Amino acid sequence: MVIIGGGLMGSSAAWQLANAGEDVLLLEQQDSNYEYGSSLGEARIARSLGPKNDKWSYLHNLTVEEVKVLIDFLNNKSTDQHHISDIYRTSPMTYVRHLRQLNRIEAIMHPEQQDSFQFARTPEEALAKFGMVIPDTTIVIKEYKEHTGTINPQKLIQYTHMAIRLLGQEVQYDSKVTNITRIEDGFEVTYSDKKSGDNLQVKAKKLISAAGPWTGPLLSEVASYMDTLINPQRVFLSFLRINPERYKDLNATEKAHIMDGYPLINSSRGTRMGSNFSMIEKIGSDGIPVIKIGGHFQRSNIDNLQSIWQKKLSQSEIDWSMSQVLQYLNMQRIDIDAADIELVDGYSCVYSLTRTEVPFVSYGIKTDTSPDKDLVIMAGLSGVGGKGSLAYGKMAAFLVLEDVPSDQQLRAVMDFLSLQRILNVY
Ligand SMILES: Cc1cc2nc3c(=O)[nH]c(=O)nc-3n(C[C@H](O)[C@H](O)[C@H](O)COP(=O)(O)OP(=O)(O)OC[C@H]3O[C@@H](n4cnc5c(N)ncnc54)[C@H](O)[C@@H]3O)c2cc1C
Structure with missing residues (x-):
């Protein structure tokens, strides 16, 4: 089985298949240092709280269980010890x-809710429960659960590759797939070895495409319809911190309050454009947390997928990021002003989006619209792929093995992400 793309999706699928005893070859165009792609970075929001039968909560919780399996595997097979906290940083999710989204509180208060949470519907409640000062148009919900917080994509990719190799299977870097041809018994995949410049070919009985934003051009010969179903989008990210002079004057309670205040989904303005996500990306070498902020509705179309990564942030994007972080830190009663916040870094990132914003983990389709069971496509993971990553890989493995999971909920999610959705827009 050949898997194209060593981001979160391809790596997860390749690990699940290798762990099921299959022969796999994972081809990634970058070297082992993952430097671009939707999975770039050290943190993605991982959260569980949701309404009844919420599929995203299910995918997150399944991924937590699958990360445990991966860590156990690594600890049994190697002398180095690994821990789930290498992958997850548990922190209350805010x-x-x-106020218009008050129905969100009602939705999570269903009788089968197992996740622990608290909420504040008024400024008085927010101050008493969370020490926050909020406008009276705002509500706050906090989710508390082990492994809710952030998931580290870079570490997870590194660990899956390590595990695949420990199983005697192959991960090949610097291997860019340039052509896929259908042959009688599967596919012939041509890829260029970036170091030697050689063009190599491999025959694959089954193929998983997990090429993120590059899916359309990659599949032009074997699933040309994907190009119109996937829309790569630029999402800018700013990395900010409180400047060292001001940070050192904060007391321990204020510093703890900052750490516990992230990750955050902030839609207090009540508009899609005004909403943002932010989280602690890492702690800098000087001990100051680096806050990453972006907005899923600040995204924009892309002219050139190759050069977009170098596109600098505009001043208005930086200003937007700074004002959003300042507003939230002030809500947290951290007494700082605009001059106390500095930009550490910023870059353009890309993810792929489907029309409904729900990803595809699906068989391809033949011209007669029957499922092409030799080809599995993982695409359009937009802003939801991180927290469910190992679960998506598990689903792709079930599809490619033409197997059906015994877990009814997993079957339901697989149906939800599957062929029928592609057919609906085909
Ligand atoms: C800014 C941003 C914020 C996000 N926030 C969150 C969040 O808070 N929570 C959450 O759950 N999710 C979040 N996500 C979503 C999550 O990060 C993505 O859904 C996930 O990383 C997608 O992984 P992927 O493997 O599909 O894509 P990618 O990581 O892009 O992987 C595709 C891989 O394919 C390789 N490739 C492409 N073409 C070829 C070829 N021809 N030959 C060989 N290799 C090839 C690429 O180099 C790349 O490594 C966010 C995403 C972004 C961009």
Whole structure:
């Protein structure tokens, strides 16, 4: 089985298949240092709280269980010890929403809710429960659960590759797939070895495409319809911190309050454009947390997928990021002003989006619209892929093995992400 793309999706699928005893070859165009792609970075929000039968909560919780399996495997097979905290940073998840979204509280208060949470519907409640000062148009929800917080994509990719190799299977870097041809018994995949410049070919009985934003051009010969179903989008990210002079004057309670205040989904303005996500990306070498902020509705179309990564942030994007972080830190009663926040870094990132914003983990389709069971496509993971990553890989493995999971909920999610959705827009 050949898997194209060593981001979160391809790596997860390749690990699940290798762990099921299959022969796999994972081809990634970058070297082992993952430097671009939707999975770039050290943190993605991982959260569980949701309404009844929420599929995203299910995918997150399944991924937590699958990360445990991966860590156990690594600890049994190697002398180095690994821990789930290498992958997850547990921290309360904060949702600051506009009063118009009060129904979100009702939705999570269903009788089968197992996740622990608290909420504040008024400024008085927010101050008493969370020490926050909020406008009276705002509500706050906080989710508390082990492994809710952030998931580290870079570490997870590194660990899956390590595990695949420990199983005697192959991960090949610097291997860019340039052509896929259908042959009688599967596919012939041509890839260029970036170091030697050689063009190599491999025959694959089954193929998984997990090429993120590059899916359309990659599949032009074997699933040309994907190009119109996937829309790569630029999402800018700013990395900010409180400047060292001001940070050192904060007391321990204020510093703890900052750490516990992230990750955050902030839609307090009540508009899609005004909403943002932010999280602690890492702690700098000087001990100051680096806050990453972006907005899923600040995204924009892309002219050139190759050069977009170098596109610098505009001043208005930086200003937007700074004002959003300042507003939230002030809500947290951290007494700072605009001059106390500095930009550490910023870059353009890309993810791929489907029309409904729900990803595809699906068989391809033949011209007669029957499923092409030799080809599995993982695409359009947009802003939801991180927290569910190992679960998506598990689903792709079930599809490619033409197997059906015994877990009814997993079957339901697989149906939800599957062929029928491609057919609906085909
Ligand atoms: C800014 C941003 C914020 C996000 N926030 C969150 C969040 O808070 N929570 C969450 O759950 N999710 C979040 N996500 C979503 C999550 O990060 C993505 O859904 C996930 O990383 C997608 O992984 P992927 O493997 O599909 O894509 P990618 O990581 O892009 O992987 C595709 C891989 O394919 C390789 N490739 C492409 N073409 C070829 C070829 N021809 N030959 C060989 N290799 C090839 C690429 O080099 C790349 O490594 C966010 C995403 C972004 C961009």
